[in-house]
Amino acid sequence: MRSDALSNRIRILEAAAEVLAGPGDTSLKSIARRAGVGQGTLYRHFPNRECLVLQVYGDEVEDLVNAVPGLLGTLSPQHGLCAWLRRLLYVGRCAPEFAEAMSGAGEVQTEACRQAYRPLLDALSALVAANAAAGTIAPGTTAEDVLTLLGPLWRIGADGEGEDRAERLFDVLMRGLCPGNEPRDQ
Missing domain, CATH: 1.10.357.10 (Tetracycline Repressor, domain 2)
Structure with missing residues (x-):
């Protein structure tokens, strides 16, 4: 995996952990926003919510x-x-x-x-x-x-x-x- 793709993946996982641990909006859109990536980038790494949550x-x-x-x-x-x-x-x-x-x-x-x-x-x-x-x-x-x-x-x-x-x-x-x-x- 390219270094920028790996960096995006790590940021998505960190953002998801933060968003899922707290109250409020836990949508994939809010996770992508917190990670500083577009939704397309999020979906390239995790095709759906279940895959992201399991990771x-x-x-x-x-x-x-x-x-x-x-x-x-x-x-x-x-x-x-x-x-x-x-x-x-x-x-x-x-x-x-x-x-x-x-x-x-x-x-x-x-x-x-x-x-x-x-x-x-x-x-x-x-x-x-x-x-x-x-x-x-x-x-x-x-x-x-x-x-x-x-x-x-x-x-x-x-x-x-x-x-x-x-x-x-x-x-x-x-x-x-x-x-x-x-x-x-x-």
């Missing part, structure tokens, strides 16, 4: 991806899946833009976005496959299915009552994904 939350994505081998090496597949999904739920509830971006993971249209989603989908697919091999997940379940089911939990309010409700519904989700098992006690 902004790159550290969280990397942590989630890197956690899978350790979870599968130390916990049962079911408990590893539960722990990983609990962490993903936490990230999404703390960062609504991340949750919104992840909600579209199953309907990715561009190659750039597929590449942005791929590490997380591969990580979740490994957990789903380990559970399938152990017979601890509903047959035919895919990583995309799990993300679709998790999506509504990201939208529950962040107050105390919302936290309790999200936890209850997460337990229901896990009992549905892993019938006959109790994943809560990891």
Whole structure:
């Protein structure tokens, strides 16, 4: 990548992190304006909002991806899946833009976005496959299915009552994904 293009990309990511962290207008137009680039430049680097958001939350994505081998090496597949999904739920509830971006993971249209989603989908697919091999997940379940089911939990309010409700519904989700098992006690 040319140095000016790399500089633009870095400025866009820095501006996006600032804009997404604060209240107010979080549109791509406002991100481009804060970065000092045109919208065309922003779209050349990030074809849509989801791709940009996943890059902004790159550290969280990397942590989630890197956690899978350790979870599968130390916990049962079911408990590893539960722990990983609990962490993903936490990230999404703390960062609504991340949750919104992840909600579209199953309907990715561009190659750039597929590449942005791929590490997380591969990580979740490994957990789903380990559970399938152990017979601890509903047959035919895919990583995309799990993300679709998790999506509504990201939208529950962040107050105390919302936290309790999200936890209850997460337990229901896990009992549905892993019938006959109790994943809560990891």
